[in-house]
Amino acid sequence: GFKMLDNGNAIDIHPIVTTEAIQGSVPGHYPILLSGGLDDNYTISLVPGTLEIKKAKQTIDFQVSNKTLGDVAFTVSATATSGLPVTISTSSQKINLNGQTVTLLEPGSVTIHAAQSGNEYYDDAPTIEATFCINPKKPIITVSSNGTATPVIESSSSSGNQWFLNSIAIANDQPVIEVKEGGVYTVSVTHDNCTSELSDPVSMIVTGINEEFSGSVVVFPNPTTTKLRLELPESTVASITIIDTKGVTKEVIRVQDRLKEVEIDVSEYAAGPYILLVKSNGLVFRQMFIKQ
DSSP states (O other): OOOTTOOGGGOSBOOEEEESOOTTOOSEEEEEEEEOOBOSSOOOOOOOEEEEEOOBOOOEEEOOOOEETTOOOEEOOEEETTOOOOEEEOOOSSEEEETTEEEEOSSEEEEEEEEOOOOSSBOOOOOEEEEEEEEOOOOOEEEESTTSSSOEEEESOSSSEEEEETTEEOSOOOSEEEOOSOEEEEEEEEETTEEOOOOOOEEEOOOOOOHHHHHTOEEESSSBSSEEEEEOOSSOOOEEEEEETTSOEEEEEEOOTTOOEEEEEOTTSOSEEEEEEEEETTEEEEEEEEEO
């Protein structure tokens, strides 16, 4: 060691340090060589060493957003901080993976792996997984026998259905259900916790229609622009309800006992079809009219 207050500056001729490694050298071990060095007061011993250059670390940036079955094929983008090419792979049968191009085949959850095995300068990158949803297509509801005592609705999906009545989930996952209660029905479809867009709503009417009662109600003019007139039967009519095709109630009219004719002002209604419900003694007469 140095004496008193001496330090490295006290050496007359410093040793020379050399190595074969330069900036950009391949990772590995390189000898450190020393030569020369002289001082009148110190004996200098030269001890060679070893320089270790380690491989650089690298990471992968990889993300995939949710898709909907039926979307066009897309390219996944995975990049490594090293700039080296990234390998994409999957074991899922729900997609077809060709290089970095993904084609959607089935709804559900999909996991894609991104890997980079490194080279002489970089270590392997930690493998990254990206999981995304292929959401089912928006379902379509088919209606049969609406306005009868036994209407039926059917989802375009054979499985994974969740039905809603007036926006409240109901306990039925079947593709076809018999409607027991009138209201606005919608359905969504879920596979592997991946859920479709909600279907368009359908307005369902469940009635116990009596042919004799139906034949005694007259609605005119139909189509109409301003006034709608109803000739009513001799039996007691409790109410007249008008709803639009989405199931939204436009108007409810309470009818006086034994009233034989009712006039309804529909001049402020938007143009389009409406459903008229006449209720009497537990029976319902249903008819569509057009506002022009």
